[in-house]
Amino acid sequence: MGKPKRAVLAAxxxxxxxxxxxxxxxxxxxxxxxxxxxxxxxxLPSGKPVFVELDPKFRNTIFIRRGGYVLIDQADAKERLKTSRVSGDIINIVRDEKAWRKQPYWPNEFVKKTFGEDEDEDSNVGKLPPSDSEDE
Incomplete structure (x- = not known):
């Protein structure tokens, strides 16, 4: 028998x-x-990479995608780093990113890129290459 859906819905x-x-x-x-x-x-917002462990209540219930955001707790980071490479726990997963971005604690380093921001780098994207058939 499968897991009850209540755990998934609660998480x-x-x-x-x-x-x-x-x-x-x-x-x-x-x-x-x-x-x-x-x-x-x-x-982290500072650019420092860290290893974190997923809280057991989210395991096998919530999918975490690469590039997504999570809330981590590093309360006992110094003690944990002595015995393992894990420095904290994932205590929440950002699912409604729009609501989270409105909070005053959202880091400015994680700005949302819009479609028109990369215009300087990719100025030739979507343009057709010059054709030689116009000369004929």
Whole structure:
């Protein structure tokens, strides 16, 4: 028999609403890569890479995509780094990114790129190459 859907719905509902404020040990991070066994490589707003472990209540219930955002807690980071490479826990997953971005604690380093921002770099995208058939 499968798992009851209540656990999935409870985890999804909990991760849909952002908290009112963050503690000193909590921060938002961008997921870089899934390392395996519920361990993820994430990037802090400062650009520092960290390894974090997914909270058991989210395991096998919520999908974390690469490039997505998570709320991590590094309360006992120094003690954990002595015995393993994991420095914190994923305590929440950003699912409704629009609501999370409105919060005052959202880092300015994680700005949302819009379609027209990369115009300087990709100025030739979408343009046709010059054709030689016009001379004939």
């Amino acid at each position: 999804a509902q909990e991760s849909s609403t952002p908290p009112d404020e963050l503690t000193a040990t909590q921060s938002i991070a961008r997921v870089i890569k899934a390392e395996g066994n519920s361990i993820y490589s994430c990037e």
